[in-house]
Amino acid sequence: MAAGNEAQHSTPVYLGALLDDGEGATVTLAAGETRLVVHRAVLVAGSPVFEAMFRHDTAESRGGLVDVADVDGPVLRELLTYLYTLRAPQLASLAPRLLVAADKYGVASLKAQCEQQLAAGLTVDNAAATAVLAVRHCCPGLRQTAVSYIKGHTHRVMATQGWADAVRTRPEDVVELSRLLAETPPESSSPASPGPSAATQPPTGVAARHTPPPPDDAAVSRLRTLSEEEKGRRLIEAAKQGAADQLHELLVAGADVRVREDSWTALHFAAQEGHVAAASCLISAGAEVDATAGRNVWTPLHLAALYGRAGVVQLLLGASADPNARDGRGQTPLHRAAVGGHAGAADELLRAGSDRGATDVYGRTPLDLARDYRKHVLVDMLSQR
Numbered sequence: 001m002a003a004g005n006e007a008q009h010s011t012p013v014y015l016g017a018l019l020d021d022g023e024g025a026t027v028t029l030a031a032g033e034t035r036l037v038v039h040r041a042v043l044v045a046g047s048p049v050f051e052a053m054f055r056h057d058t059a060e061s062r063g064g065l066v067d068v069a070d071v072d073g074p075v076l077r078e079l080l081t082y083l084y085t086l087r088a089p090q091l092a093s094l095a096p097r098l099l100v101a102a103d104k105y106g107v108a109s110l111k112a113q114c115e116q117q118l119a120a121g122l123t124v125d126n127a128a129a130t131a132v133l134a135v136r137h138c139c140p141g142l143r144q145t146a147v148s149y150i151k152g153h154t155h156r157v158m159a160t161q162g163w164a165d166a167v168r169t170r171p172e173d174v175v176e177l178s179r180l181l182a183e184t185p186p187e188s189s190s191p192a193s194p195g196p197s198a199a200t201q202p203p204t205g206v207a208a209r210h211t212p213p214p215p216d217d218a219a220v221s222r223l224r225t226l227s228e229e230e231k232g233r234r235l236i237e238a239a240k241q242g243a244a245d246q247l248h249e250l251l252v253a254g255a256d257v258r259v260r261e262d263s264w265t266a267l268h269f270a271a272q273e274g275h276v277a278a279a280s281c282l283i284s285a286g287a288e289v290d291a292t293a294g295r296n297v298w299t300p301l302h303l304a305a306l307y308g309r310a311g312v313v314q315l316l317l318g319a320s321a322d323p324n325a326r327d328g329r330g331q332t333p334l335h336r337a338a339v340g341g342h343a344g345a346a347d348e349l350l351r352a353g354s355d356r357g358a359t360d361v362y363g364r365t366p367l368d369l370a371r372d373y374r375k376h377v378l379v380d381m382l383s384q385r
Helices: 002-021 040-046 048-055 059-063 073-085 092-104 108-120 127-136 140-152 154-158 161-169 171-183 217-224 228-241 244-252 266-273 276-284 300-306 310-318 333-340 343-351 366-372 376-383
Strands: 027-031 034-038 065-067
Touching: 027 073, 034 040, 034 073, 040 048, 040 073, 048 059, 048 276, 048 310, 059 065, 073 092, 092 108, 092 127, 092 310, 108 127, 108 140, 127 140, 127 154, 127 161, 127 171, 140 154, 140 171, 154 161, 161 171, 217 244, 228 244, 228 266, 228 276, 244 276, 266 276, 266 300, 266 310, 276 310, 300 310, 300 333, 300 343, 310 343, 333 343, 333 366, 333 376, 343 376, 366 376
Parallel strands: 027 065
Antiparallel strands: 027 034
């Protein structure tokens, strides 16, 4: 037993040393001035976004160089350390930025641990920023905890610089936060755990993959007895909720990945909600990445861009989604990212070859829309040549 425990505790240390050693590593990740050489197998095992990137014929898979946008060097280092060891850092100051990176690259267990750290460290000064982060990156447990905390300290929180900064830089998220505050009853002021979205402590070692575990045979057998209509309904619902394990079981049981609800595919719903693992599961099962839906004729990439789901944007682009697909108004996903003011999604699209000069049926470019909607960061980004 002692030998087993020793091996369990030493394995993450050994795997972490592989990151520092670099022997056999074939991929270079670049974040600003930081360059880290890593093992492709670790990236593929730990992130559905990297898996999609290296599974297809992309510039990154051919050249072995990945430009990691919107992630600074220390955060990239911690993200990679987690992928190698599955141990989250204890530096509370990194938790917000690391959560964003984990969400972008679909590392759900790290995202959940960051949520736990942020929930445990709620204060009057950081509550607004934490709540906005939870709204923007689809963290329902952390969002509920932060909203309840703000509800118990409303006047003090709204008097902070953090609240003023949120109103100035994330007005659309503050609108959603205000709606949640109006709906949520006041609770104890002490921060709680993030609730259902938080993960339990993950297993150690690279073998703990992001992919769903083998489906439960009994569950699959029960699902096979359902009608095709019911399996399709459940598939759509699982996509909306981001329930990747349920999606996997349903697909194994014969659910049709092409099923639609009001012309939307399951991948459309997963893209809109920012569920990277669910979207990856659907793409692996053959979901059409450029499927169009509704009178807007939106592809999943249009929706991911509109709602700022940078992780799904990168996943879809890695699966060869068209960055210049046109919707019913002749708008590309970059137009939709400009309307939403989502710099992360826009950056992914531009790096994938999205045409910043594309015009819609009214003759408007993405830059024109960014100006119309007063998305100043996007105006600056799209004005660069």
